[in-house]
Amino acid sequence: MFSKILIANRGEIACRVAATCRRLGIRTVAVYSDADAQAAHVAACDEAVCIGPAEAAQSYLRGERILQAARDTGAQAIHPGYGFLSENAGFARQCAEAGVVFIGPPPEAMQAMGLKAESKRLMQTASVPLVPGYHGAEQDAALLKAEAVRIGFPVLIKASAGGGGKGMREVQRVEDFDAALASCRREAQSSFGNDAVLIERLVRNPRHIEIQIFADQHDHVLWLFERDCSMQRRHQKVIEEAPAPGLPDALRREMGEAAVAAARAVGYVGAGTVEFIVECSEAGAPQRFYFMEMNTRLQVEHPVTELITGLDLVEWQLRVAAGEPLPITQAEVRCSGHAIEARLCAEHPEAGFLPSTGQLRRLALPPHVAFGAVGAEGIRVDSGVFEGDTITPFYDPMIAKLIAWGETREQARRRLRQALAATRIAGLQTNAQFLHRLLGVAAFAGGVLDTGLIAREQEALLAPPSIPQPLACAAAIGAMLEDERAQQSADPWSAWSPWSICDGFTNGVLPPRVFRFDSPWGVLACTLLTATGQPLRIHTPGSPQPQPFACSAQSTRVNDVTTEFALVLTLGDERAQMSVVRLGETSFQVFSGGEQVTLQALGADLGSSDGGSAGGRLTAPMPGRIIALHVQAGDTVQTGAPLLVLEAMKMEHTLSAPSAGQVSEVLYAVGDQVSEGVELLRIEALKTEDLQA
Known part of the structure; x- marks a missing residue:
């Protein structure tokens, strides 16, 4: 086994690899860009080396700098994680030439599976089912369009060197083909340095199901059950689970055997994933499967496989790379319970899932134990950021992966929804509310899945927050009142001065306090009414008359500009527990039951807002x-x-x-x-x- 390895990645996967190495007593070396000098993965490793500026092309994609860091620190092997250089056959060859072990498959296997068109030709030889399409080397635009017409619309254009949903376009009509092809090629060239594409028939009622395989250097190949990755938007995975709900055992075995055949066809070694598109009936029953691609690395969603099998796939990667045989046989692979993973990202679902950048002013994740482990509530959290970190435009916007395990799928689903409801992130936009709603959709809860589910449920998933307007306003006002009380307590003058008490009392006059908020529902106005010796009352939007209002709160000072409040509100006959994060003087992010809404306090002059456009x-x-x-x-x-x-x-x-x-x-x-x-x-x-x- 290795005594020291270098982790050629960043974020949660670098932290994930470091955690297993720490358990095994292996020293780790982190590499980082100028933007990541204070990053979590740097702190997680024993040593760290700066490899360049923030742009990935000048740092994490510079193989020669990473190899130099390995030589300078005496690292015996390099773990590439996923993304960046993880599927770069040229880098794997450079490692071999430098006498450093690349913890991944042989360069030849990566090269064979790295180009979708070439891999499909290999799979055809290995008798693995393929979607009807064009996988040829000729890339003339007119020929590609003619092939699309031959296959029949709708078709899918896919970057031959692609992955992660990039360089992929659905085309419904021949009139849209040219523009889609140009866009696909542009994105493919930018992401992978290769603009070659292939054309395939668009499969109806598809599910995306992948098989985790593992192979050692002693000709042993196993499949470790499957993952359903059908919950996607813009061809990018959102929620993954294992095992796939409703998949017949016979079809599961057939897919597993096909995945093993695919791995053997290219002399595979290490962790890999064979991805299949599964065609379903109108009722959602899986019927037949087709090979899509093979990812020659560890997958983002590998935790769900670890939770149902009880295996540490990173440890297996290290042992296989060191020449050890796989520790179990196919007959010994077991599946226990169900696991579901949600990708918590900095993005704005209501604005077309545009990435969101900014500082994580508040990062409160659900209770969990050590990195990679499952707590008493069945929750695992894999994250590579700290509170106070900045999400930049240079890298993937993922904040954390929340993974829930349960004895049944329903138990795992409920646990994950509770975990998302307990998550509070402020300072930028996230998809936490979207994920919480998706887990509650009837079709998802019933296990009736396909890749079009999110698009069909989009109206409900992207609807305005369901927190009642009066409660949202009352929560923000409650936070403001609690802040005022805290300031009074911190001021020695307030111990005896009646003039510093912020209860609305004046000598002979009790004026109402008016609060105005900019919100997703428009500008909301509330009036707080006070009277000596009487309870507070509040007049909120939609209420015909003022209602009794009471609030008890516990506050946590996060930093100089951020405070979190845990509130128990009583508004009329309604009682609610809510959380509010106050950013600066005017911004309030209200959280309740998995829903969240941002209110901006306005002055007397409401001004105007043009929404940026x-x-x-x-x-x-x-x-x-x-x-x-x-x-x-x-x-x-x-x-x-x-x-x-x-x-x-x-x-x-x-x-x-x-x-x-x-x-x-x-x-x-x-x-x-x-x-x-x-x-x-x-x-x-x-x-x-x-x-x-």
Whole structure:
């Protein structure tokens, strides 16, 4: 076994690998960029080496710098995690030439499976079922379009070197093919340095089910059950679970055997995942499966497999890379209970899942034990960030993975919903509410899954917060009152001065206090009524008359600008437990039962808000790089027309016209890097005579 390894990654996977190494007594070396100098994975390792600037292309993707760090620190092996260089055959060869063990499959296996078209030709030889399509090397646009017509629409264009949902486009009509192909190629080139694509028939009622395989250097190959990854948006996984609900045992064994055959066909060694698309009946019953691709690395969702099998897959990776045989046989592989994982990300679901950047002013995750372990409530949390860290546009926006285990699927589902309800993150947008709602959708709860479920349930999943407006306002006001009481307690003058008491009392006059909040429902106004010797009353939106109001609170000072309040509110006949995170003087994030809403306190002059795009202005919703412009100055556009494409966090985001009009000025060019909130272009409203013409 190795005595020291280098972890060529960052975030939660680097922390995850370090945790197993610590348990096994293996010393670890972290590598980090300038942006990650204080990151959690640096603190988790025994040594750390800076390898370059924040941009991944100048740091985590620089194989020569990582190898130099391994040589300088005496690391015997490199664990690549996932992403970055984990599936780079060239880097694996460089490791071998340098005498450093690459903890992963042989370069030849990575190369064979790294290109989707080539891997599908190999799978055809190995008698693994394939989706009808075009997997050829010829990449002429006219030929690809002709092949799509031959296959029949709808089709799926996929980057040959792709993964993670990048470089993938659904095309419903032949008229949309050219634009989709261009966009797919652009994203594929940016993400993988290769713009080759393949075309496949779009499978109806599909489920995404993958098989975890493991192979050693002694010709032993096992499959460790399956994971259902059908809960996706924009072809990216959101929730994963193991085992797959409703999968017949016969089909499960057939898929497992096909995965083993796929691994043997390329001489595979180490951890890998063979991904299948499963076609289902209209009623949702799995019927047949097709090979999609093989991921030649550890997967993001590997924890659910660990929880149902009781195995540490990272330990297996280390032992196999050191030349040890697999410790068990196929007959000894066991499945116990059910596990579900949710990817908690910094993103804004209501704004098209745009990534969100900023500081984690508050990061309160559900109770859990040591990294990678499961607590008494069946919850495991894998995270690579600390409270106070900043989510930047340079890397993946994942904050944490919340994983729940239960004796049954229903128990695991309920535990995960409770864990998400206990999660409080402030300072940026997250998908926590979205995930909590998705776990509560009837189809998901019943195990009736397919990759289109999120799109069908989108209206409910993205609806405004269900926290009642009166309670949300009362919670923010309760937090403000508690803050005032805390300030009084901290002021020695208040111990005897009646003038410092903030209870609304004045000599002979008891004026009401008016609070105004900007909210997802618009501007809300509330009036707090006080009278000496009488309980507080509050007049909230939607209430015909003031209601009795009482609030008890416990506050936690997080930092100089952030305070969290645990509140017990009584509003009329309703009693509720809620949490509020106050950021600065005016921002209140209210949490209750998995729902959350942000209120901004306003002064007497409400001012106006244009949402960033009114008045004919288009602003950048996040930092990124402009990679395509669809308009120029002088063009006339309609509301919703595509204007430009912004690349951020490895994904393309098309920005549309906020209103109809004429483009008067384009302020940036293709290739320009832009900051969040900057004005990108201006649109002037058309004159009446122009509209009539």
